[in-house]
Amino acid sequence: MAVDILLDGLKRLEYRGYDSVGVAIASEGLKVFKDKGEMSKIEPLIPRWNGQMGIGHTRWATCGRPSKENAHPFVDCTGRIALVHNGIIENHLELRKQLEEEGHTFTSETDTEVLVHLMEHYYDGDAHATLRAALSRVKGSYAVAAMVEGDGHIVVARKENPLVIGVGVGENMVASDVTAVLGLTNKVVYIQEGESAIVSADGISIFDAQGSTVDRQPTPITWTVEDAEKGGFEHFMLKEIYEQPAAIHNSLLGSLDEIYAGAVIPDIDVSSVKLVACGTSYHAAMVGKYVIEDLARLPTTVELASEYRYSPGTGECPFTVLLTQSGETADTLAAAREARRRGCRTLAVTNVVGSTISREVDHVFYTNAGPEIGVAATKTFTTQLIAMYLLGLRLGAMRQTIDRTKVRHLSTELRSMPRYVSGVLDRASQIEEVVEMLVDARDIFYLGRNINYPTMLEGALKLKEISYIHAEGYAAGELKHGPLALLDASTPVVAACVNDHTREKMLGNISEVAARDSPVLGIGVEGDRELAAITDAMIGVPRVPPILSPVPLTVVLQLIAYYVAKKKGCSIDKPRNLAKSVTVE
Ligand code: F6R
DSSP states (O other), X not given: OHHHHHHHHHHHTGGGOOSEEEEEEEXXXXXXXXXXXXXXXXXXXXXXXXXXXXXXXXXXXXXXXXXXXXXXXEEXXXXXXXXEEEEEETTHHHHHHHHHXXXXXXXXXXXXXXXXXXXXXXXXXXXXXXXXXXXXXXXXXXXXXXXXXXXXXXXXXXXXXXXXXXXXXXXXXXXXXXXXXXXXXXXXXXXXXXXXXXXXXXXXXXXXXXXXXXXXXXXXXXXOHHHHHTTTOSSHHHHHHHTHHHHHHHHHTTXXXXXXXXXXXXXXXXXXXXXXXXXXXHHHHHHHHHHHHHHHOOOEEEEEHHHHTTSOOOSOOOEEEEEOSSSOOHHHHHHXXXXXXXXXXXXXXXXXXXXXXXXXXXXXXXXXXOOOOSSSOSHHHXXXXXXXXXXXXXXXXXXXXXXXXXXXXXXXXXXXXXXXXXXXXXXXXXXXXXXXXXXTOSEXXXXXXXXXXXXXXXXXXXXXXXXXXXXXXXXXXXXXXXXXXXXXXXXXXXXEEOSSTTHHHHHHHHHHHHHTTOOEEEEEETTOHXXXXXXXXXXXXXXXXGGGTHHHHHHHHHHHXXXXXXXXTXXXXXXXXXXXSOOOO
């Protein structure tokens, strides 16, 4: 029965994180069951309908909170078309308005629901043509599967979201990830960007973006379920590091265009900003201080949530931004409540829609990085950085402290960031080799200046938490005030030096360190011969405006931490003593 196959497949995807579950089965009409919550609680409630065809979905909320109404599948007003979707429909508000004016009744807050109503609008008996017509109206990203009751086939399409067809005997399956179909088949056909397909029990037809037929042979899969969960990567952390180009893209989706429309924060009178967070999120906040001061010329302070919540306060009410990827960190939640008690307007930057923090603040910015399984934050950090750039640009535009040319330049560079990050990922094997110089160290110093001082704090934290090597991030100018006493040939230094106004000073600091015989691993702009000449090894990153350099540098630092921990045989995804979400004080 289709329902059992669907539920098995969805269970294999549970590791990715989700907040609601739903299935639709073609069985004497369309039958739908969906709800918010865990699979183990929902599964026993789902009737075992007799149908042979169906679609199912586990949702990780991005647009609209986790709820029964917002869970997929969605059904049109006639009750004949059902649809599930991964991705983000950017122009959903505009489409929804038009469809409502035409008489369509919406039942959810999601962007996805416009797709099923668009299909209803275009439906002429050919589900594949209807789906293509509906998608031609849409801006955004999708992997979508839809079925029309009585049709005997499912229609699918993809743009910027994965989609795979499992080829069985007398049955075929569609999924967003190979993991879901393992166990049923080891032959799959990957749907490529812009393609669509018609899938029935005994046939698969694939079409390119122009609608012409594509001939593609299935690929045999040799992965185990374990391998597949990690997409072929050895650890979730590595998979998530590699997901960063897509995560950054999703984080930016729509936001750059909407920045002037008040999507990130509304038009309010801001005279100072306070950024509050813990751990890695605190480092994103520290980068945020440099960004906001530079772009918006606003006095900005940064505080650890665990300190802020017990601080006396000054009677002033800065615009208070709370960064927490999970949205559940106890100290940050307490800080949000304290900020509101003090009368401050609050904004949360979080990755989890419907998380507790989103209900405790005045405004929310979602980073849309997708679920993160590895305990060490990676893609949720770089997307928090993106949020800081968007906030800085928005505040700068509001206050007219940056001119249009600079805004345009930074926006273009931000749009190119997924490509720059891919450029860093291409250097992974060089990084894997170079970390030999760090593996046996007991202590390592991470040095940076200016906006890359917090970048190096984050690099040191990443190394500490997964490799258990003592690593200390330091502002390079502070070396001479104490830590220089610790440096010798057994204490390597990782130093960031980019093309900003502190470059000469940083080169000087690196020379001081090298003079104490510390082995130095430099990270700088590719082709920087001067840096290469004074370091023992150098990793180059693509040249970006210095204010954006924390993003590519961070990806190098994540890979350094990862490969050191791997060489030491550490438990990378679940480091000792640490939890993904720190819900206790
Ligand atoms: C480190 C890490 C932690 C978290 C911290 C705050 O890799 O993940 O330092 O950053 O516990 O968590 P959130 O961002 O969920 O508030």
